Amino acid sequence: MIRAMIVINNQGKPRLSKFYNYTPVEQQQQLIRSIYSVLCLQPENVSNFLEGSSILGPDSRLVYKLFATLYFVFVFDSSENELAMFDLIQVYVETLEKCFSNVCELDIVLNYSKMHTILDEMILGGQVVETNSEKVMQAVEEISKLEKVTAATKLISKSASLLWG
Amino acid sequence: MLLLTLLLRSVGFYFFTSSIQNPESNNSYTAKLEQLKTIGRELAMGSQGGFGQSKEFLDLVKSIGEARSKSEEDRIVLHEIETLKRRINEPDIPKRKMKEYIIRLVYIEMLGHDASFGYIHAVKMTHDDSLLLKRTGYLAVTLFLNEDHDLIILIVNTIQKDLKSDNFLVVCAALNACCKLINEETIPAVIQQVVELLGHQKEAVRKKAVMALHSFHQRSPSSVNHLISNFRKKLSDNDPGVMGATLCPLYDLIAIDVNPYKDLVASFVNILKQVAERRLPKSYDYHQTPAPFIQIKLLKIMALLGSGDKKSSEQMYTVIGDIMRKSDTASNIGNAILFECVCCISSIQPSPKLLETAADAIAKFLKSDSHNLKYMGIDALGRLIRINPDIAEQHQLAVIDCLEDPDDTLKRKTFELLYKMTKSSNVEVIVDRMIDYMISINDSHYKTETASRCVELAEQFAPSNHWFIQTMNKVFQHAGDLVNPKVAHNLMRLIAEGFGEDDDAADSQLRSSAVESYLKIVDDPKLPSAFLQVICWVLGEYGTADGKYSASYISGKLCDVAEAHSSDDIIRAYAVTALMKVYCFEKSAGRKTSLLPECQLLLEELSASHSSDLQQRAYEFRAILDLDANAVENIMPLDASCEDIEIDKSLSFLDNYVHKSLEQGAEPYIPENERSGTLNISNIINRNPYEHPAHSLRFEAYEVPKLVVPTKLSPAVTYPTELVPVPEPSYQPTVSSGPVSDAGSGSGSTELRLRLDGVQKKWGKPAYSSAASSSTSNIDSQRTTVNGATQPDNVTSKSREPRQPHVEVSEEKQKLAASLFGGRTARPERKQSGSAAGHSKVSRTTNHGEDKAQPTTVTTAVQPPPPDLLDLGESSGAASSYSSTVDPFKQLEGLLDLSQDGHAVTTTTGPDLMSLYSGASTNGQNQNQNLNPLLNEKDNMNGAPNPSNRTASLTKGPSLKDALDKDALVRQMGVNPTSQNPNLFSDLLG
Secondary structure, eight states, rough: EEEEEEETTTSSSSSEEEEEEEEOOHHHHHHHHHHHHHHOOOOOOSOEEOOOOHHSSSSOOOEEEEEETTTEEEEOOSSHHHHHHHHHHHHHHHHHHHHSSSSSSSHHTTTHHHHHHHHHHEEETTEOOOHHOOOHHHHHHHHHHHHHHHHHHHHHHHHHHHHEE | OOOHHHHHHHHHHHHHHHHHHHSSSSOOOHHHHHHHHHHHHHHHHHOOOOOOOOHHHHHHHHHHHHHHOOHHHHHHHHHHHHHHHHHHSSOOOOHEEEEEHHHHHHHHHTTTTGGGGGGGHHHHHHSSSSSHHHHHHHHHHHHHHHOOOHHHHHHHHHHHHTOOOOOHHHHHHHHHHHHHHHTTTHHHHHHHHHHHTTTSHHHHOOOOOOOOHHHHHHHOHHGGGTTTHHHHTTTSSSHHHHHHHHHHHOOOOOOOOOGGGGGGHHHHHHHHHHHHHTOOGGGEEEEEEESHHHHHHHHHHOOHOOOOOOOOHHHHHHHHHHHHHHHHSSSHHHHHHHHHHHHHHHHHHHOHHHHHHHHHHHHHHHSEEEEEEHHHHHHHHHHHTTOTTHHHHHHHHHHHHTTTTSSSHHHHHHHHHHHHOOTTTTTHHHHHHHHHHHHOOOOHHHHHHHHHHHHHHHHHHHHHHHHHHHHHHHHHHHHHHTTTTTHHHHHHHHHHHHEEEEEEEEHHOOOOHHHHHHHHTTTTTTOHHHHHHHHHHHHHHHHTTOOOOOOOHHEEEEEEEHHTTTTOEEEEEHHHHHHHHHHHHHHHHOOOOOOOOHHHHHHHHHOOOOOHHHHHHHHHHHHTEEEEEOHHHHHHHHTTTTTOOOOOOOOGHHHHHHHHHHHHOOOOOOOOTTOHHHHHHHHHHHTTTOOOOHHHHHHHHHHHHHHHHHHHHHIIIIGGGGTOOHHHHHHHHHHTTTTTTTTTTTTHHHHHHHOOHHHHHHHHHHHHHHHHHHHHHHHHHHHHGGGGGSSSOHHHHHGGGGTTTTSSSOOOHHHHHHTTTOOOHHHHHHHSSSSHOOOOOOOOHHOOOHHHHHHHHHHHHHHHHTTTHHHHIIIIIGGGGGOOOOHHHHHHHHHHHHHHHHHHSSSSSHHHHHHHHHHHHOOOOOOOHHHHHHHHHHHHHHHOOOOOHHHHTTTHHHHHHHHHHHHHHHHTTTOOOOOOOSSTTTTTTT
16 A cells, blocks of 8 residues: 655655655654655666665655656555556646646645645545546546635625625 | 735735745746746636635745745744634634635644644534535545544544535545544444445545445454445446456455455456456556556456466466557556566466566566666566576576666665575675675665675575685674674574584584684774674684684683773673683693783772672682682583583572571571562562662672572682582583673573574575585586686687677676576577577476476476366356457467477477587586586475476376367357457446
8 A cells, every 4th residue: 555645845845745544743754854865865867766664664665756846755565566656656747737737846835735635536545546647637626616616605605795794 | 895805915915926936036037937937827826716825825835945944944834833823713713714724734734843733623624514615624634633533523423414415525525534534433433324325426436435445444344344245346337447446445355365256356357358458448548558557456466366376377367468468668657567467477376478478578677778677677586586496597697787786776676686596506696795785885774684684694505614604704793783682692502513413523613713713803893792792702612622722812812802892791791701711621621721911900800890790700710710620620611512501490409508507597598479578678679779779789689699590609609619519500600601691681591592493403404414515616616617718728718709709798797697696607608599498498408307397396286187277268268258359379379389399398309409508518518517416406405306297297288289179179169259348347247
């Protein structure tokens, strides 16, 4: 199963983190820091896999991919295929790309909750549920459309009540 | 009005952001463009509604982004927390505002600060009617809370309500929360609804319901056991997404217990076949590969189901072969599938044809330039060599390249592979490499792991005593503090006992080589403690045994050790005991003995030591100094560390003395558990040990000797004269003095050192003993052939040179390869001979008949039925949905080829080629001879050099032919596989 999904920028600031097993906040920070300290030492042109047993406990592996300024990291155990996880990062980023067109770090910072929504559509409880980025997009759009509607109605009713209330 | 202010504010915010962007941009054109783009994006986002955030939040994000140090960031976040704490508790906060606060809380917690003061508000937000707020609430609680948090109970009711909602998005949000927040106690509250939702009309809901059920099962299998059948049902869901999600729980269930799911093999195979044939909607394609993640999951499941089950495995062969043939090796995901296929092949019952394809795939991986693929190749190779150790040979040079690669991940993986394929023939090279690597790394975790692997391999496969001692020295020198202390005790025991053979000469040779090597390195000031203990013990026990070194030389070294490590009591204890032993052995041998002045000094110093253990040892030593040779020999017999000591636990030898004392009016001894009064007192004193230090001291002093060995203290210190008439107990100090490293539990540590029973077997392996000399000579001779060019052996070099015209690899590498991979230098030759496969087969059957028979034996032994089941099953059983793209004839041809091959090998071609082979060069023959002892050794180790196995495996041929005939008949009868099957999954399970 997938244990965690983390996005860190190249200065070590976490941009998104999701742990699928309950992990106390301090431990999360510790993990993110140690993962970053390993990642930033990785030379170019080496494999994107890391054996994680020294920092993440037994039977854990780590796949990362660097997009511009962001490291996308998946932590998982032996029941997952490394190359497939590597492509899952690709799927996630492709989905983000479709969402934001020309996605950059700022999009990710500013759309914190949307990032979570997209991730939740793909991975549930540490299992990959959907890898079809069209479908993920569809679901996310449906949610945002609905939320927009509710937000708008709220606003209208609010302003109406303000006007006449 | 509000609309207006909102608009105004948003305008202000855009100005603000653009002004913030300014300092960051370098005024260049591109930066401006980027800035414009950002503004545009933010505008677009604002219109998106749900996900936009306010200026304040953006401010926070920006200022944190610009923070130069962690402390500055912390300051900003702490300030933010203060603000939030104040605001969040204000009455009548607009809900929209509240939502933002919650998002800010989530953000703060991601940065590592405590946001627990706002949890309750997040929980409240889940109760909201608005979907937007509800979702935010759910998101926050899933991130904040774990399943056992106290607040969960407040959410369960909401989840229950939301699961019944008409709006499927609400239901999805609630199911999301279920996966994270429902624990064993609360499962019954929602389980009924979740199961109902499995039949929901929206596939997104069904999918999430499956996952929720799965997470319940992970939490508490017992509470959902009766619902497991739902997973089976959902496998035939009309929506491929739901089916794909169902594979996750099924994989977990099958991993726990395979047997109840054997009947699904056909279904899984069928699904995989349909996926691979692109019958899924086009939208499931990812980089032109049909639903790769589903394929991978299915292959993983099949690997579990087919493991050790021939019948199931046979159903899978065709589809796996198909996928491997079709797979797109240009894309990453295609390779992922290919790798999963190889894993599956190595897990199920081996099929020779598939193994060949797998080997090809591995070759492709290893030859690739991508480090990722190389890594996967090494991983796959590690799996495959378990079935067929010969495969590694083809890739020896690629493996060595990986070993020398700067990529650390790859290097580690390669060492793992080498560890798996270590044999007595290549152990020296591999362990040497591992030690070099161990020295080069700093990570203590991997250092420990590598060190313990080195030790393990050295213990199992050591070719000679000398090598073993040298290797252990290196491991201890560089990672001594990291290895398990047991390893040190193992080493001592090993040196004491030898290899478990009754060969005294070899044992003493081992000891003297150990002594010699230790004397060389003992002056190194950085030796780890555990290693020094071993050195002291060995020097004390065997330092003077072979007469090479004088007692005074050894004693001098030991004194140096004690002096150099004056802060380490354990080392000093070992050293002083060793000194005592050296002295005793000298004295009992009748030689003139005198204590070195530095030894005397040491004794004086230790007699006043703070450590009672050291003090006692010093006094014991002094007591021994006054004894005559005869008594000393009784106390310290030469080389008796392995002899069992009978401990008289009842202390009957003291009866006389006790009796006398009692007669003289001494109080009788009362066991501890009977003297209740004193026990209470000791309890009190233990509780406040600083109030009555004098009392507590006395109590301890009486108890400790009782726990250890009472005789140890009494005879040595108080009644030195009684040592002589009572030899057994007086011998006690010798033994317990060795390992008092675990001071206090004297008898326990004696056990540890003297009774490590597992090791004996490791060393006593018959294979090892017989191969010890032959394998070393083997390697030597192989080396000479590899080195041929540099040595005056002209015949060899001449015969080799024309046969490898394009050798682009360096000699050194080849040498390494040869020594790693069983020393078979035949590789370049084989490359030369055109039909590499055929040749290797011949050489294998001729040279390594038994060797090859080994994997096949397994197959035939486990499952006697003839293999034609496979082919019939293919065309009749599973054929219903089998499309025409796969030609069963091709498969059968392959099988036939193989069977012919088998025949050819045994009948005609074998000897023919063989004569060619041996005629070509003396080198080849040489090799055969060299390999023979290796082979014998292998047989010995497997314990089953059964020649009949070979014939059994070869009789396979005719039955395969039968199968072909049968299939042809079936086809003639007109039973053709129907090609199209419109319903995707519904008809699979009936």
